[in-house]
Amino acid sequence: MRRSRSGGARPGAPAVPTVALAAGLAALVAVPAAAPAAPPTAIRVGGPSAPGEAKVALVGTNARRAGRRFTVVDRRGRTVLRGRLTAATGSPSPWRRVLRADLSPVTRPGAYRVRAAGRTSRAWTVRSRASSVPIRTILRFFSANADGREPSPVHGPAHLQDAVVADGPLAGQRVDLTGGWMDAGDTLKVTHTTAYATAALLAAARLDPADATALRAAAEVGVRWLVKAHPAPGVFIAQVGDARDHDLGFRDPAADDASPAPGIGVRVAYPGIGGDLGGKVALALALAAETRPAGPERDALVTAARDWYDAGKAAGRTMPQLPDPAGDFYVGDTQDDALAAGAAALHRVTGDPALLQDAVTHLAAFEPDGRLSWNALAGLAAADLCGRLGAPAAGDAAARDAGCGALVAQGRAAIARAGRSAFATPGAVGWGQTGENGGAGTLATLAGRAGLARGLAVGAGARDWLLGRNPWGASFVAGLGPSAPRALHHWASLRGPGLPVGAVVGGPASRDEILRQGFGAPRPSPFSTAAATYEDRVEDYVTSEPALDYAASSVLLLAALQAR
Known part of the structure; x- marks a missing residue:
């Protein structure tokens, strides 16, 4: 549970049972955290996308690959689109560079994969009523x-x-x-x-x-x-x-x-x-x-x-x-x-x-x-x-x-914030990032429907960020999308991993904000940085606790994208 946006350090949700928490903290003390390795080249895609929406895959890399070719293949492996990678604006962290592959010309419903930089992405879906x-x-x-x-x-x-x-x-x-x-x-x-x-x-x-x-x-x-x-x-x-x-x-x-x-x-x-x-x-x-x-x-x-x-x-x-x-x-x-x-x-x-x-x-x-x-x-x-x-x-x-x-x-304010990162979340990074992303993405989308250029594209990007087009390649919705949360900070987690289905977890926050809560250092990840760290761990209620407002803002974003 959280305080207001101006409340400074925020208290966590209910404590994990003492035995489990003590065991987790003991493990953290016993095994010093290794420094995260440099992130490997990876393709991040979002979706599902509607046929007429802006669609962008992002390639995180430490090499110079702007201008190189990418292809999109369908379920049968047939090439349906060829193009060239362009440099994304905004911070490329945790990579040195992030490149864009514009997939918007793909409008036929189906499942597709992006091939670029010697990698092939997970499946990315186009369908009507995508939300x-x-x-x-x-x-x-x-x-x-x-x-x-x-x-x-x-x-x-x-x-x-x-x-x-x-x-x-x-x-x-x-x-x-x-x-x-x-x-x-x-x-x-x-x-x-x-x-x-x-x-x-x-x-x-x-x-x-x-x-x-x-x-x-x-x-x-x-x-x-x-x-x-x-x-x-x-x-x-x-x-x-x-x-x-x-x-x-x-x-x-x-x-x-x-x-x-x-x-x-x-x-x-x-x-x-x-x-x-x-x-x-x-x-x-x-x-x-x-x-x-x-x-x-x-x-x-x-x-x-x-x-x-x-x-x-x-x-x-x-x-x-x-x-x-x-x-x-x-x-x-x-x-x-x-x-x-x-x-x-x-x-x-x-x-x-x-x-x-x-x-x-x-x-x-x-x-x-x-x-x-x-x-x-x-x-x-x-x-x-x-x-x-x-x-x-x-x-x-x-x-x-x-x-x-x-x-x-x-x-405009939401779009400006989205421009600060190559991954284009319009939400301010901090405790409750998924809620911020959903709310700001909604505003960009609704302003886009009022005629603001780039509003709809930024809204679609906010949805894609939520569902996997982020540095971790992870969905922040339990039971939906790639690497969906399995260790939620929620009482239903006592009944098994991945519960409750549909929960939107907090998502990334700064490493300092996580450390201030006193439950140990976050697990190392090549995709986490001091400014934006994410882990799927029950004890970490900053990144793994779901909340009504996170879910509500995300639903509102999805509905705004599907609006008539």
Whole structure:
């Protein structure tokens, strides 16, 4: 579990069982890590790609090979494309050089391999509805992390006694907060990430009609819980469970109800509100209301969304850190972005012109940074006003223009960041890189649909980076793609390697950030550097823990690429 983007050192998710962790650390102490060897020449490809998308293979090498030939062969070994390698821009690390092979002319569905520099790549696939299989796979993670009596393929009913309210008007009272999703590799439920994931899934359903039914069904788990998280006037629940739950270690969630441990058998619910939390829950519930026909259910969702929005706006600040023993997870540092997104979505379902003005005002206060995450929602507000989030633009021309201008500015920032590396991830490298990649890739894609040159290509590159076109040649989605994660920092890993299927792990981070967590030096790899290190190791919760927001941002990227 992570803190905000401005939070400095971030705490890890629940500890691995003591015996396993001690054994792993002992092994690290007993065998000094060898210096990684120079990386061998390798071809990295991504996909699956749609026929009309930009497609690029990357060749990492220490030799001068620009201008050399490459070929693409089909499943039968027949050559379907010849071309010449060109130098990629941006840092080639960990190689001395990275070369591009433009595969975009290959548009016929099928499986292909790239031959260059004496190497042959793994198979790379072109197919229509290219995003559907990755989306359906990642949705399996949401099912696995479903709590309460929500169906899960990896655990039985769990946390059926959630929860006793910590303070405020309902202090000491038991309130029904069963259901929802567990946040990451542990079992806490966090309203920040539940709201963001719910909103991202519903926005993805808008963009991608082919997968809309599955996306909306997954989102309903979040919707049902968010409705419960406002149990009485003036009471808004920010988190269920706390540091005691978080630190207890991997265990079967279904066993928690029988635990005599304080804060485990009966968990604590912590109230809290700020503009950041109120805005993003309003966004999620307003998007949910939009999917309902006129009637009591729609009205109830709109009322709940308005309650969260009004309370958040009235708070006039981000939500304060929760009191001990809640922990310091997900401490936000901005509220204008979330209030803009919530106001835009509420305006769409209410028609209230004051909300439209709120959306424009709050959006103008947020400096475009090319980020979209649980703690950076301005891009969704901009895309919605601009009409690039799967629904028509705002009826007011000035609001539409403000949205489109902000969206293009966000896309430019994401594209600029992608240009820093030859592997072209638009996400800032750090803890939660896959979430940053998915969010920034979404902004580039949506801005591309608004006319920004290179936006669609950068978005496709973000998808390819996630699924294998990165220095490690590894997918960061369990159960999907090459060298997919097998040792996830998640309680389901106790049931076997590679679980839960569909989980999006954190991905690479700096070596220093990993070392600061105190669980030993990362395993050496010829493809890792001090600035970007990745390992598939249970103990390393920086690189191997999955989370709702990583998965949600990745799904939103995939849906944006598949949008009509």
